[in-house]
Amino acid sequence: AQSVTQLGSHVSVSEGALVLLRCNYSSSVPPYLFWYVQYPNQGLQLLLKYTSAATLVKGINGFEAEFKKSETSFHLTKPSAHMSDAAEYFCAVSRSSNTGKLIFGQGTTLQVKP
Amino acid sequence: EAGVTQFPSHSVIEKGQTVTLRCDPISGHDNLYWYRRVMGKEIKFLLHFVKESKQDESGMPNNRFLAERTGGTYSTLKVQPAELEDSGVYFCASSSRGNYGYTFGSGTRLTVV
Numbered sequence: 549a550q551s552v553t554q555l556g557s558h559v560s561v562s563e564g565a566l567v568l569l570r571c572n573y574s575s576s577v578p579p580y581l582f583w584y585v586q587y588p589n590q591g592l593q594l595l596l597k598y599t600s601a602a603t604l605v606k607g608i609n610g611f612e613a614e615f616k617k618s619e620t621s622f623h624l625t626k627p628s629a630h631m632s633d634a635a636e637y638f639c640a641v642s643r644s645s646n647t648g649k650l651i652f653g654q655g656t657t658l659q660v661k662p
Numbered sequence: 663e664a665g666v667t668q669f670p671s672h673s674v675i676e677k678g679q680t681v682t683l684r685c686d687p688i689s690g691h692d693n694l695y696w697y698r699r700v701m702g703k704e705i706k707f708l709l710h711f712v713k714e715s716k717q718d719e720s721g722m723p724n725n726r727f728l729a730e731r732t733g734g735t736y737s738t739l740k741v742q743p744a745e746l747e748d749s750g751v752y753f754c755a756s757s758s759r760g761n762y763g764y765t766f767g768s769g770t771r772l773t774v775v
Binding site: 552591649651652654 | 693695697704705718721753763
C-alpha cells in the first residue's frame with residue numbers, strides 16, 4: 549500500500565527565509581509524486597510533479613522538490629519565502645498510470661511572518 | 663479554458679436529509695475524481711470515473727453515497743441520508759487521459775447538523 553507522511557502540520561518562516569516542507573512516501577512501486585497548494589477559499593493547485601524524469605523538479609512560484617529514492621523523500625523547497633506563499637501544502641503519491649488515484653499527506657500549513 | 667466547477671460552494675443540512683453535490687469538469691477531460699477532506703484529516707479518495715464508467719469506487723464510505731456521471735460530462739455525488747460524520751469538504755478533480763496533473767475544483771463544504 550502507498551502512504552504519505554508530511555512532517556510538521558504547521559511551519560512558520562520569516563519573509564525571505566528558506567522554505568522547507570517535508571514529505572516522505574511509502575510505495576511498493578515506482579511512484580508518481582505531487583505537491584499541491586491550497587490558498588484560502590480556493591481549490592488545490594498543482595505546484596509540481598515527479599514522473600520518473602529528472603529527480604529535481606521545478607514548479608511554479610519558485611518552488612522545487614527533489615526526489616530521493618534512497619530516503620523515500622520528496623521535500624519541497626523555496627529559497628526565499630514571500631508573504632503570498634502562506635497557504636496549506638499537500639504532498640501526494642500515485643502508483644498507477646491507469647487509475648491516477650492520489651494518496652495525500654495530512655497537509656502542512658505554511659505561515660510567513662513579516 | 664474554464665476550470666473545474668463545483669456547486670454549491672457551501673451546504674448546511676440537517677442529519678437525515680439528502681444533499682446532492684455537482685461537479686462540472688474541464689471539457690474533454692475523461693477522468694473525473696471525487697475526494698473528501700474531513701476536518702483535521704487528510705484528503706481521501708472517494709471514486710474515479712472514466713467517461714461515464716466507474717473505474718474505481720474503493721473509497722466510497724458506504725451505500726449512503728451515490729455518484730453518477732451523466733453522459734461522461736458532469737458528475738453528481740448524492741448523500742442520502744446524511745449523517746454528522748459526512749461533514750467535510752468534497753473536492754472534484756478532472757484530468758485528460760494520461761495526464762497526472764489534476765485540476766481541482768474549489769470544493770463544496772458540507773456541514774451536517
